[in-house]
Structure formats: structure tokens, C-alpha cells
Amino acid sequence: MSLSIPFPVDVVVMAAGKGTRMKSRLPKVLQRLAGVPLVQHVLNTAAQLNARSAVVITGHGADQVEPWVLAPGQALAVQCVRQEPQLGTGHAVQQAVPVLANDGVVIVLSGDVPLTEADTLQALIAMCGGDKLALLTIDFVDPTGYGRIVRQGDAVQAIVEHKDATDAQRQIQEVYSGIMAVPTELLKSWLSRIDNQNAQGEYYLTDVVKLAVADGVPVVAHKIKDPLQVAGINSPLQLAELERAHQLRQANRLMEQGVRLKDPSRFDLRGQLDCAQDVEIDVNCIFEGQVSLGEGVKVGAHCVIANCTIAAGAVIHPFTHIDGEKSGVSVGERALVGPFARLRPGAQLGPEVHIGNFVEVKNSTMAAGAKANHLAYLGDATVGERVNYGAGSITANYDGANKHRTVIEADVHIGSNCVLVAPVTIGAGGTVGGGSTITKSTDPGALSVGRGKQVSIANWKRPDKTSKKHFG
Numbered sequence: 453m454s455l456s457i458p459f460p461v462d463v464v465v466m467a468a469g470k471g472t473r474m475k476s477r478l479p480k481v482l483q484r485l486a487g488v489p490l491v492q493h494v495l496n497t498a499a500q501l502n503a504r505s506a507v508v509i510t511g512h513g514a515d516q517v518e519p520w521v522l523a524p525g526q527a528l529a530v531q532c533v534r535q536e537p538q539l540g541t542g543h544a545v546q547q548a549v550p551v552l553a554n555d556g557v558v559i560v561l562s563g564d565v566p567l568t569e570a571d572t573l574q575a576l577i578a579m580c581g582g583d584k585l586a587l588l589t590i591d592f593v594d595p596t597g598y599g600r601i602v603r604q605g606d607a608v609q610a611i612v613e614h615k616d617a618t619d620a621q622r623q624i625q626e627v628y629s630g631i632m633a634v635p636t637e638l639l640k641s642w643l644s645r646i647d648n649q650n651a652q653g654e655y656y657l658t659d660v661v662k663l664a665v666a667d668g669v670p671v672v673a674h675k676i677k678d679p680l681q682v683a684g685i686n687s688p689l690q691l692a693e694l695e696r697a698h699q700l701r702q703a704n705r706l707m708e709q710g711v712r713l714k715d716p717s718r719f720d721l722r723g724q725l726d727c728a729q730d731v732e733i734d735v736n737c738i739f740e741g742q743v744s745l746g747e748g749v750k751v752g753a754h755c756v757i758a759n760c761t762i763a764a765g766a767v768i769h770p771f772t773h774i775d776g777e778k779s780g781v782s783v784g785e786r787a788l789v790g791p792f793a794r795l796r797p798g799a800q801l802g803p804e805v806h807i808g809n810f811v812e813v814k815n816s817t818m819a820a821g822a823k824a825n826h827l828a829y830l831g832d833a834t835v836g837e838r839v840n841y842g843a844g845s846i847t848a849n850y851d852g853a854n855k856h857r858t859v860i861e862a863d864v865h866i867g868s869n870c871v872l873v874a875p876v877t878i879g880a881g882g883t884v885g886g887g888s889t890i891t892k893s894t895d896p897g898a899l900s901v902g903r904g905k906q907v908s909i910a911n912w913k914r915p916d917k918t919s920k921k922h923f924g
């Protein structure tokens with residue numbers, strides 16, 4: 453939905469609460485859902501509203517929360533305001549008053565409610581319209597603990613907190629989600645008038661409703677049906693439940709696009725996954741960061757794939773770990789990777805490359821048709837077309853201080869268990885005998901062998917338990 457809203461929107465994110473039930477040293481709003489801190493989900497949604505600014509109210513764990521939210525790369529202008537001590541949600545928003553311009557609308561969000569959708573907030577802002585108080589509400593079968601929406605006829609009269617509610621009010625199933633949109637100037641005047649005369653001795657933000665009613669300002673409610681959008685997180689159990697619900701939604705979205713997931717309940721996406729047609733993903737795979745899968749890509753069970761581009765027709769066999777981190781990994785068309793392979797940052801595999809079990813590739817390019825099928829390490833290497841890199845061979849790329857490159861030209865055959873001591877170049881079409889330690893570059897077409905010459909002693913008698921003398 454794209455509504456043109458004729459007033460600036462500023463976001464206030466309450467994030468000062470303790471989160472006692474998480475029982476964690478990490479502040480609650482920095483706990484991760486789908487790989488992203490809760491407060492960052494909220495800021496990402498705020499950014500989609502084209503908000504002018506965001507003010508994050510910090511308190512508990514502020515020394516950890518503030519560096520995160522103020523780090524470069526936020527899509528909107530963020531500032532932090534401290535709330536110390538924490539005297540309630542009304543007191544929290546009061547702390548933002550000095551930094552909020554009067555000419556806009558404030559949308560109040562909680563740092564521990566990560567899955568509200570931008571469309572929902574747009575609709576709430578539209579209902580506020582710059583001159584009304586708009587509340588996001590929902591019906592709960594069990595509303596215990598929540599603030600109840602008290603209406604007279606249709607008109608909202610007040611929010612009454614559970615602890616302050618009468619038995620009759622506790623029957624009300626419509627609850628306040630914790631999210632409101634309110635004209636800033638009105639908010640400021642109401643906040644200056646709230647008190648803490650209630651069951652919890654706190655300054656309640658929800659008390660602005662009765663002040664609005666008293667001032668004759670219309671109070672409107674936008675009632676939604678989707679509980680995930682207002683679900684807050686207080687405990688590891690709730691965090692895990694919301695994670696599963698969110699993952700299932702992401703899985704369903706991918707399946708609607710045609711992606712074939714073997715089991716949507718055993719799928720995790722912690723970032724962005726772009727899939728072309730006819731992609732198949734087996735169970736228990738985790739995708740992180742930016743991953744793109746070309747047409748017909750198959751990913752076997754139990755793979756972890758992060759920051760990687762996989763071209764059409766490639767097959768990633770089970771238990772493969774790919775992490776491109778910042779430099780990325782690319783896998784070429786029809787390449788075969790795994791099982792039990794490890795691709796690290798800067799691994800660039802061309803078309804039809806084969807990487808087999810227990811092979812690690814880092815910061816290396818492998819041209820079309822190159823193969824390393826068993827138990828090998830390629831680091832800082834440039835590998836030509838059709839190279840066959842034998843079992844157990846490694847590039848010794850690190851001399852203890854610096855890293856050096858290994859160049860293996862096209863059509864080279866590296867035998868098993870070789871050590872290529874970089875910097876070194878193996879000339880095109882050359883062969884390296886098994887067990888060689890290669891320290892000097894080799895000429896194209898040459899056979900190079902660098903190992904002790906084999907010695908055989910005829911009729912050698914092994915020592916046995918009765919021998920006194922120690923041989924060798």
C-alpha cells in the first residue's frame with residue numbers, strides 16, 4: 453500500500469525495558485529473530501513507512517543497544533534517548549518529547565514486537581489522519597495481561613490495564629497492541645498530564661486515551677486479525693515460537709513462488725533468498741544473508757548456505773557449508789558440490805566444477821570443469837579449466853606471516869597428497885606425482901615429482917616380541 457501522507461511521521465521505539473524473563477546478558481531487543489535483532493526488525497518496518505526519524509528509548513542494556521541502532525547503515529535517521537529509571541511506557545515516551553518536532557504524527561512501537569507489517573502501520577497512520585488518536589487493537593480469546601479497549605457504544609473511551617481492570621472489564625477481549633499513531637502536539641500535551649496513580653504505580657502511555665476523550669479528540673481503533681503482527685517477546689519460548697511462525701510464513705511465500713521445499717516446517721531463512729524456477733530444497737537447510745539460487749538448483753538436506761550465488765542446474769549435496777561472508781561465494785552452472793564440502797569467502801566455481809566430500813575452498817577461482825573430489829584444501833589459488841586436483845592435496849598458502857597464490861594452469865593433474873607451497877605455478881597440462889611437495893614452479897606439460905625416492909630392502913624381517921635389539 454502506498455498512501456501519500458500529508459504530514460511527517462516520526463517513530464518512537466520503546467526499548468528500555470529489562471526483559472527479565474529472557475535470563476540473558478544480551479538485552480532483549482538485541483535477541484535475534486530470523487537472524488536479525490528484534491529492534492532492527494522494528495526499524496526496518498519503520499523505514500518502509502518513509503518515516504522522517506526514529507527515536508529509540510533505551511535504558512536497560514543501553515550501552516549495547518545504542519551502538520547497534522546508531523551504527524551506520526540504518527535506512528532512516530535514528531537517535532537514542534535514555535530513560536533512567538524506567539517508570540512506565542508513558543514515562544518512556546516523555547523522554548522523547550524534547551527531540552520530537554511538533555508538526556508531525558508519532559507512531560509508537562515496541563522494540564520487542566518484531567513482526568508488525570508496514571501496511572498495517574500505514575493504515576493506522578491514515579486513520580490518525582493528523583488529528584485523531586489511532587490505536588492498533590486485536591481480539592484475543594485470552595486477553596489476560598493486556599490493556600483492554602473500553603468502548604461506549606462504538607466509541608473508544610479508555611484503555612484499562614489488566615491490573616487496574618474491574619471483573620467486567622476483564623471480560624473484554626479487544627486489547628491494545630501497544631502500537632498507536634498520534635499527532636505529536638497532542639501527544640506532548642497529554643504526556644504532560646498523565647500520573648502514576650494506578651495498580652502498578654507507573655506512568656501509563658495508555659492513559660492518553662482518556663485525556664483525548666476529555667479533550668474531545670476522536671479516538672479510533674484499527675482492529676487487525678493477525679496475532680503475529682502484535683506478538684511481543686518476553687521469554688526464550690516466545691522467541692522460538694515466533695521464529696517458527698515467521699519461518700513458516702517465509703516458507704509458504706517461497707512455495708507460492710514455486711520453490712519446492714521438502715518440509716516447510718524444517719526450513720530457515722535468515723536473510724534474503726531469491727529463487728528462479730524449479731528450485732528444490734531438502735529438509736533442515738539454513739539460508740543466511742543474501743542467497744540466490746538459479747533455475748533447477750537442488751539443495752540437499754542439512755546445508756548451511758550464506759551470502760552465495762548458485763547458478764542454474766547446480767547441485768549442492770547434503771551437509772555442505774557455504775559462507776561467502778563479505779566477499780561472497782559463487783557456484784557455476786551445473787556444478788556439483790558436496791556432500792560435506794566447505795566453500796569459504798571468495799570461492800568462485802565455474803560451470804561444471806566438482807567439489808567433493810571434505811574439500812575446503814577459500815579465496816580461489818576454479819575454471820570450468822575443474823575437480824577436487826576428496827579431502828583437499830584450495831586457498832588463494834587460481835585453478836584452470838579441467839584441472840584434476842587429487843585427494844588429500846593442499847595449497848600451503850600461508851607462510852606464517854603472508855598469504856601467497858598458487859596458480860594451477862589448465863588441464864593440470866595434481867596427484868594425491870601433494871603440497872603446493874605458494875607462491876608457485878604449475879604449468880598447463882603438467883602432472884604432479886602423488887605425494888609431492890612442490891616448491892618451485894613447473895613447466896607446461898612436465899611431470900614433476902618432489903618426494904623421497906622409493907627404497908626397497910629385499911627379505912626384510914620385521915622385529916618381533918622376542919627380538920632384543922632395537923632396529924632403526
Ligand code: UD1
Pocket residue numbers: 466467468469470509535537538539540541542543544562563564597598599600611613627628629630655656657658684
Ligand atoms: C503495554 C500496554 C498494554 C498493552 C501491551 C501490549 C501500557 C501501560 N500498557 O503493557 O495496554 O496491551 O503493552 O503488549 O503501555 N518500556 C520502556 N520503559 C518503561 C516501560 C516499558 O521502554 O518504563 C518498554 C518495554 O521495554 C517494552 C514496551 O515498553 O518494549 C512495553 O512495555 P511492557 O512493560 O511490556 O508493557 P505491558 O505491561 O505489556
Ligand code: CA
Pocket residue numbers: none
Ligand atoms: Ca509491564
